[in-house]
Amino acid sequence: MRLVIARCQVDYAGRLTSHLPMANRLLLIKADGSVSIHSDDRAYKPLNWMSPPCWLIEDRNIWTVQNKAGEKLVISLEEILHDSAHELGAEPGLVKDGVEAHLQELLAEHIGTLGEGYSLVRREFPTAIGPVDIMARDADGASVAVEIKRRGEIDGVEQLTRYLELLNRDPLLAPVRGVFAAQQIKPQARTLAEDRGIRCLTLDYDKLRGTDSDEFRLF
Amino acid sequence: MRLVIARCQVDYAGRLTSHLPMANRLLLIKADGSVSIHSDDRAYKPLNWMSPPCWLIEDRNIWTVQNKAGEKLVISLEEILHDSAHELGAEPGLVKDGVEAHLQELLAEHIGTLGEGYSLVRREFPTAIGPVDIMARDADGASVAVEIKRRGEIDGVEQLTRYLELLNRDPLLAPVRGVFAAQQIKPQARTLAEDRGIRCLTLDYDKLRGTDSDEFRLF
DNA sequence: GGCTGGATCTCGGAA
DNA sequence: TTCCGAGGTCCAGCC
Numbered sequence: 001m002r003l004v005i006a007r008c009q010v011d012y013a014g015r016l017t018s019h020l021p022m023a024n025r026l027l028l029i030k031a032d033g034s035v036s037i038h039s040d041d042r043a044y045k046p047l048n049w050m051s052p053p054c055w056l057i058e059d060r061n062i063w064t065v066q067n068k069a070g071e072k073l074v075i076s077l078e079e080i081l082h083d084s085a086h087e088l089g090a091e092p093g094l095v096k097d098g099v100e101a102h103l104q105e106l107l108a109e110h111i112g113t114l115g116e117g118y119s120l121v122r123r124e125f126p127t128a129i130g131p132v133d134i135m136a137r138d139a140d141g142a143s144v145a146v147e148i149k150r151r152g153e154i155d156g157v158e159q160l161t162r163y164l165e166l167l168n169r170d171p172l173l174a175p176v177r178g179v180f181a182a183q184q185i186k187p188q189a190r191t192l193a194e195d196r197g198i199r200c201l202t203l204d205y206d207k208l209r210g211t212d213s214d215e216f217r218l219f
Numbered sequence: 220m221r222l223v224i225a226r227c228q229v230d231y232a233g234r235l236t237s238h239l240p241m242a243n244r245l246l247l248i249k250a251d252g253s254v255s256i257h258s259d260d261r262a263y264k265p266l267n268w269m270s271p272p273c274w275l276i277e278d279r280n281i282w283t284v285q286n287k288a289g290e291k292l293v294i295s296l297e298e299i300l301h302d303s304a305h306e307l308g309a310e311p312g313l314v315k316d317g318v319e320a321h322l323q324e325l326l327a328e329h330i331g332t333l334g335e336g337y338s339l340v341r342r343e344f345p346t347a348i349g350p351v352d353i354m355a356r357d358a359d360g361a362s363v364a365v366e367i368k369r370r371g372e373i374d375g376v377e378q379l380t381r382y383l384e385l386l387n388r389d390p391l392l393a394p395v396r397g398v399f400a401a402q403q404i405k406p407q408a409r410t411l412a413e414d415r416g417i418r419c420l421t422l423d424y425d426k427l428r429g430t431d432s433d434e435f436r437l438f
Numbered sequence: 439g440g441c442t443g444g445a446t447c448t449c450g451g452a453a
Numbered sequence: 454t455t456c457c458g459a460g461g462t463c464c465a466g467c468c
Binding site: 001003005015016017018019020021022023024025026028030031034035036038039040041042043044045047048049050051052081082084086087088089090091092093094095096097098099106155158163 | 220222232234235236237238240241242243244245247248250251253254257258259260262263264265266267268269270271300301303305306307308309310311312313314315316317318369374375383433
Binding site: 270 | 441445447452
């Protein structure tokens with residue numbers, strides 16, 4: 001990894017065109033060839049960048065980064081204030097816990113959260129337009145399609161609506177009801193869902209994760 | 220801006236929990252207090268980060284970054300390989316060209332792109348569920364709602380469908396037809412749009428921008 | 439290779 | 454403040 005602090009201006013031409021006037025910035029050149037340009041604020045997003053695979057050509061004070069798609073980043077350097085290189089070695093990688101995939105696992109394990117007598121058909125139930133997060137049957141054996149989100153917004157309701165429309169054309173499954181399950185459901189999404197006869201279910205991640213044997217406590 | 224290269228492990232607890240095993244990484248501490256942790260690949264995304272406003276407390280070899288929401292990043296340092304600070308000064312800011320806003324401007328200027336005799340009602344036509352990109356009238360004075368995207372996908376068709384549903388309840392406007400305009404329209408989006416009686420229109424950014432007087436050439 | 443959908447999305451604007 | 458939509462979205466997973 002090479003760290004350069006420099007007074008520079010930057011022009012990008014690719015999916016859009018952009019221009020950065022002359023100023024001091026950090027240039028980050030990584031081992032995979034990627035380049036990013038940071039100002040002294042914002043943690044997440046660089047001002048400009050080129051994702052790998054891409055190639056940096058240094059021609060005196062003009063640096064050009066290019067990729068196969070023809071996107072181009074041109075950095076004009078006026079003054080270099082710092083330039084250092086560092087060997088970092090392998091990155092073991094980030095371990096995450098608490099994303100949507102976990103919610104799906106947990107709800108599948110605790111399918112009774114949907115209601116008494118519910119049973120799991122399968123996770124990632126395949127359809128022509130993509131997999132339904134969870135297919136289940138209620139106590140009477142009727143099909144229920146569940147869409148799971150961490151944050152329930154309108155897009156998720158639209159997604160579930162498309163699935164239901166398709167699933168209800170299958171005489172072996174129909175009628176299929178929908179459940180929109182999320183840790184948090186935005187009011188607009190809830191309104192739209194309920195307008196369409198879709199049940200909303202707020203999930204409590206900690207409670208789902210907490211105990212594998214809640215049922216015991218009932219006795 | 221402070222640049223630290225260090226052997227460290229990192230734990231984040233907030234919107235999710237995550238763990239980074241001990242390894243060498245770049246720690247970026249910016250003037251606004253934000254902190255990000257980069258490995259030696261990927262230009263765009265840090266492994267972990269805390270966005271401003273947040274506060275860093277250095278207690279010997281344990282650094283803790285926290286924000287008001289209670290999100291917490293704990294960095295355990297084993298060895299510091301580099302540590303430097305740099306004054307960058309003000310960032311003049313990025314100037315962009317070629318985003319959706321420009322398409323909207325250009326199509327409004329060249330409303331005839333929609334067809335002979337079309338006239339502009341207004342851009343950002345307000346509705347209860349958000350602004351319609353462009354409202355126009357055709358040669359016969361009938362209302363036309365236009366949704367503009369750089370890349371036309373299913374979400375955009377759904378968005379326009381919601382607008383049309385609402386607009387058609389207004390007797391002063393109804394009947395309102397829809398046009399889905401984009402630089403590129405995905406086949407699935409086109410199919411869905413046409414199923415719903417929405418016209419698809421592919422926009423040529425360069426042609427729209429190119430000449431203000433194409434009409435002249437017809438003579 | 440393309441396509442789909444999640445993301446600690448981030449970021450900006452408007453109500 | 455919340456809501457909403459764009460983004461050079463990026464990115465992983467699956468086909």
